[in-house]
Each structure stands twice: as structure tokens, then as C-alpha cells.
Amino acid sequence: MRISQQIFPRPVALITTISKEGKDNVATFSFLMPISFEPKYVAFSVSPNRHSFKNLKETKEFVMNILSKEMKKEAEICGSFSGKEKDKFVLAKLTKEKAEKVKPPLIKECPISFECKVVLMQEFGDHYLVVGKVEKEHIRNEEFEPLLHFSSETFATMKKLD
Numbered sequence: 607m608r609i610s611q612q613i614f615p616r617p618v619a620l621i622t623t624i625s626k627e628g629k630d631n632v633a634t635f636s637f638l639m640p641i642s643f644e645p646k647y648v649a650f651s652v653s654p655n656r657h658s659f660k661n662l663k664e665t666k667e668f669v670m671n672i673l674s675k676e677m678k679k680e681a682e683i684c685g686s687f688s689g690k691e692k693d694k695f696v697l698a699k700l701t702k703e704k705a706e707k708v709k710p711p712l713i714k715e716c717p718i719s720f721e722c723k724v725v726l727m728q729e730f731g732d733h734y735l736v737v738g739k740v741e742k743e744h745i746r747n748e749e750f751e752p753l754l755h756f757s758s759e760t761f762a763t764m765k766k767l768d
């Protein structure tokens with residue numbers, strides 16, 4: 607059984623990165639977690655096969671854009687193609703906004719974006735743990751309902767308990 611079928615559900619983010627030549631990319635991630643309240647730190651896990659990994663190694667910056675439940679299609683598109691071959695901002699009809707502290711763009715359609723600088727990137731098994739310090743946050747909608755991921759193509763929404 608895969609670990610993604612054992613630890614679930616997980617929130618989903620579109621993570622933007624940029625190459626040293628200045629070409630940006632976006633990909634879907636659900637192996638992610640908060641680490642610290644103040645200052646804010648976040649982490650996610652990336653396979654070295656991803657184009658995003660190459661960008662992270664090169665420029666050490668990213669934006670973590672949290673997805674709302676309305677954005678399943680965007681999550682699927684950005685998680686199905688490599689930025690090496692496709693412009694996923696165009697494919698998924700995402701609007702880029704200029705970040706203040708980092709070079710990768712924000713995604714306007716997402717309720718929350720965290721501009722981050724990589725402080726740690728370390729190999730664990732078949733993935734790398736990436737820890738980012740949040741340099742700036744953008745909150746467009748505090749009331750959003752998150753998109754949740756189980757495994758492969760299964761997503762869910764949240765139901766609050768009484």
C-alpha cells in the first residue's frame with residue numbers, strides 16, 4: 607500500500623518555480639505541511655524527476671498557492687504534464703501575478719499564496735523534502751474550502767464535525 611493511501615486526505619497546492627533563465631512553471635503537490643507559526647515555515651516533498659525540482663535546485667524560491675475545492679481541474683492539469691514540454695499556466699488558464707519578494711509568480715485564482723525562499727532541500731528515499739521560509743503571504747479569501755487529495759485521481763472536500 608502506498609503511503610499516500612495511508613496518510614490522507616491532504617490539502618493541495620499549486621507550487622510555482624522559475625529556472626535560472628527566468629522561465630516559470632507550475633505543478634500540483636499534496637505532500638505538504640505547515641511547520642512554524644511565527645515566523646511561518648512550510649514544507650513539501652518533491653520527486654527529483656519533476657521539472658519543478660530542477661527549478662528549485664537552480665533558484666531556491668517558490669510560491670505555494672493553496673487550492674480551493676473549485677480548482678480540481680487545475681490540480682489535475684498541473685499534475686499531469688511536465689513544465690519541460692508544456693506551459694501549464696496557459697493549459698490550466700491560470701492568471702499570474704508578480705510576487706514581491708521572490709521571482710516565481712503568484713496565482714490569482716488561489717485563495718492564499720505564500721512567497722517562500724528555500725532554506726533546506728534534503729533527499730529522503732525517492733523524494734526531497736523542501737522547507738521554505740514564508741517571506742510574504744497573500745490572502746484573497748479567508749473563507750475558502752480547501753481541495754483535498756486522497757491518492758491518484760481521488761479528491762474530496764471537507765465536512766466539519768459538530
Ligand SMILES: Cc1cc2nc3c(=O)[nH]c(=O)nc-3n(C[C@H](O)[C@H](O)[C@H](O)COP(=O)(O)O)c2cc1C
Binds near residue numbers: 618635688690
Ligand atoms: C493531486 C496531485 C498531487 C501531487 N503531489 C505531488 C507531490 O506532493 N510531490 C511530487 O513530487 N509530485 C506530486 N504530484 C505529481 C506532479 O504534480 C506531476 O508529476 C507534475 O507533472 C510535475 O510537473 P513538473 O514536471 O512541471 O514539475 C502530484 C500530482 C497530483 C495530480
